[in-house]
């Protein structure tokens with residue numbers, strides 16, 4: 001269990017923006033050395049300029065959907081700092097539409113970044129974490145991991161369900177084996193970040209999601225994010241506390257997460273289907 005972050009080494013994917021940036025900033029404030037990994041070179045450069053004043057930080061351009069790129073991230077981390085204590089598999093993207101309007105390439109992009117990026121981050125970094133006495137993995141899911149049925153967000157929802165299933169199973173396996181590597185699942189509700197503009201990182205093979213139902217949902221999401229979204233720094237504080245206490249679930253909006261689980265439980269136990277949610281509400 002990590003009791004102090006002083007001189008620990010933390011890797012954060014998607015660390016150039018939003019929640020990842022806030023986690024990187026907080027780890028630096030706590031005395032850790034930080035590696036920021038992100039696919040956006042310009043954002044990475046800007047983050048390093050700001051965070052460089054806070055402590056020892058490097059940036060490694062990384063595409064988490066590419067296993068070789070993640071391996072390079074691990075190699076560069078060990079080269080720079082000699083070890084890894086904390087890995088936050090946090091990079092995430094979103095695109096969607098009504099079911100028949102979502103092409104396979106869009107599904108693959110979202111699954112490759114949100115699920116395989118997290119999975120391969122665990123596969124590549126776990127052996128390095130096992131070499132350290134104090135080590136922890138934080139995988140970012142979403143309240144979407146507990147709530148199906150958000151209009152036009154099916155690939156995102158499926159990817160976050162997959163992160164939940166994999167991360168819970170990993171925690172159970174490691175704890176059962178007596179491993180000292182802790183595992184947490186961060187499942188945020190609305191946080192004020194650039195997530196509503198996630199398509200900015202869409203590969204050329206993925207068409208823009210332009211159907212009106214989808215655009216309306218994204219506009220509503222952007223409004224909600226700006227109006228009621230939490231400050232990412234608050235989320236970073238919850239993550240640091242969870243690592244310190246080896247706490248599995250990190251829920252920024254526990255009522256949204258548990259409502260999803262209760263809804264499913266009622267559905268399973270009584271057969272009563274949950275109400276249909278109207279897009280944009």
Ligand SMILES: NC(=O)c1ccc[n+]([C@@H]2O[C@H](COP(=O)([O-])OP(=O)(O)OC[C@H]3O[C@@H](n4cnc5c(N)ncnc54)[C@H](O)[C@@H]3O)[C@@H](O)[C@H]2O)c1
Nearest residue numbers: 014017018019039063064091092142188190191193194195
């Ligand atoms: N903001 C929210 O309301 C919210 C809610 C639930 C879950 N989340 C999750 O939080 C995580 C962080 O997102 P955020 O809200 O800070 O959004 P953000 O867009 O501000 O940050 C995401 C970062 O990931 C990077 N990224 C995208 N694709 C990448 C790739 N292939 N390889 C490496 N980096 C890549 C982006 O460049 C960006 O810097 C995501 O997993 C997201 O699904 C966010």
